[in-house]
Amino acid sequence: MSSISDAQFSEAEKKEADTTSSVDEIELKSAPIESFISEKRAQNKQNSFVQIQESRLREFEAFLYWLDKIHVCSASDAQIVEFNDFLKNGDRYLTITEPHNGSEGTREINLSDVSRHQILTTLVDFYNYLQMDKGIISNNPAQQALRGFSDDEFDLSPPDRMRIEMDEMREFLDWLDTPFERAIILSLLKTGVRIGELLNEDLQCVHIGDGSGGTHPVYQHILDQYDVSLRSEVRDKPDSVYIYSAFNEETVIDGEERKQGNKRKDDDGSVIPIDDELKTAIIEYLMMRSPPLEHKRTKTRIPLFTKPTSSGGLERLTYSSIRSQFGDHNTDSSGALAEYDWYKQGADTEDNVFMHYFRHYFTDNMKHNHGVYRGWMPTGVIAYIRGDVDKSAVVGSERSESTARENTYSHSDWRNWALNVEAPYLNNIYKFGVYDETLPRQPPQEVQI
Template sequence: MATEPGVEDGTTIDDPIAYFLEEQRYHGKSERTIDAYERVLRQFEAFVRAEGATPADATRRECMAWVHSLRGRRESSTIASYASYVHRFYEYMTRVEAFDGNPMALVMEEMGESIDTNPTRREISIPEMRNFVDEITHPLERAVVVTLLKTGVRVGELCNLDLRDLHVDTDAFGLDQEWAPRVALESRPQSLYVDSEPACGDVYNGEKRYASNKRKRETVIPVDQEVTRVLLEWLAIRPDTVSPAEPLFVDTGGDWGHRLEPSDVRYIVERHAREQGWYRTGGGASENVTPHYFRHFFTTHLRDRTGDRGVVKYLRGDVASDIIDTYTHDWGGQVRTVYESNIYSIC
């Protein structure tokens, strides 16, 4: 491997990992993905340095020793995922001629672990989830968890929500606060708008975003009385926001008034899941409850209750344009009726 890595123009790279991460950011990777890469790559870097090498000159031996060090501490699928991150790092750095070769290539071929792309997840009943939610008392954290559980939005989509994306009846709950919902919601009360446009690094509604929405098209999601109540309880104490975009969810801690980021949401969920015994360091997707688990929970329970996969796919925002057009045109009929008749009570 090259001991002083550089790129095609001869520029020296002092920190190959930082260089790789910045390149991935330029390529549009989400902050969540970049955070995952950085966490694993820095752990790998610390290991190979303890072995007397660096990422730039590590060999197959150091790479294999690192993989072996993970066994017994991580699930097989987690090890495979971590190894794939390192493999992609070396593959990219080799392609830009910063490194001479990829020592992880052969290691990946020899590994017995495999990535489980469709893991069997922990089964949690609605009463169990209701007890979980009951233990969450902070208005912000409660609103975040309930919104994830009852709308199926992704964590990045939740963080990108602005106040204008919510249209609910504040008078019914005695909240002395008004705002103008976006035009797309004017004729659709009790609803939440999830746009497809926000992307990491782009300015959207006057604010630079640090998470991407992954929907192919915008989605209007019905909001029931439970979601309305927890959101208004949160808005009643929500701090003044730093951003003119008026984020729906903002930090109440060290970054007071700033938009919540995906890492903040993951921390909230992990902390409460640990207290419930639903999260363990080193546990994989089959064991740990994360924000993405809530999307799985929403999909599974609503699909089982409705028997209407089309509506569920529409709400998740991952359907083809012809199907989404059908439900968009009949939003006030089929979508809201199916949702309100079948959505579970969670708090």
């Protein structure tokens, strides 16, 4: 579908476009997309990203012209919903080249869900620009389509992805051989964090409580081994873990180059509660591992999860080593997931369980009336724990970082972590019954409502 120039519209048609200003901005209405893209470039946005945004807007512009010769400033909610349906029903593929069995080859990936969300996000940003920055339209017509998209597809996971019952997941956890494997999988299942965020976790970010408001003596002993002090974010929150805010791979933190980036969207990071099963798994793992011999006591943060080194010590777990351990994307089909017959090399994506699957599992089962678990958390709480940009409220604008959290509570309410995060989490997170006896759980803090 080719782009349609705004020159196709007469000056009178441009004047009739939706406006909230007392002066018709004919010059802007003659080239609104060019104006929007020019501003992006002036903000030093990455050129490749700006080009993608322009391409998305041109496709939408052409669709409106094809639909009924509609100017982009006159688009309605219904027309953008129709555009979303057009994208949903169309065949949208991206051909990529990648190594396969040792040789280069191509394959097609269906981008119908992910690209649709990105296109709608660009439209929200574009119309926010026309409405809030320039004042030439009365409302943002893209909000309804994005909101509806998000309600149905919060996690953007394939609709035919295999579902695992709770008792099946427990059998898998029981089958795992080592405390290391159980701690990794339970961390992903209980928090929905990204793998990179898990690999970047340090001891100072985790506070294992004793059940009565203090630090568990075993964990305190481990902290003392390395002269580690808890971060302020978790120091007064027993049974919690702090997830760092976003940074790129190869970022140097306290003298250590991080090989895996963090994608968490919260500027200040997130504090996630830890229930009795997960804290038991973490302590069991830490008691079984040898101390990391290769660390600089005064400089390097001590990682939570480690792997052996060739010299006999331990170092931070890497993305490649965790994939090797669990058989995720491994050509020889070894590892825990492959051995359990949940991952088969070459099988369709929806038929395999990848490490990222556990993030989807958390999200799907914690949503109301979804998954195979009856407990649930408000969408905003899920978004906070996952570290997401808004996918249920109106987003897509760099000028408006409204999130699903603000759909659930007001902005100031999120400062009351005990009431609005800890309590709904601990009261609803699923239990697998992996341990006959768990460490005492830190009860939700008493708070004044």
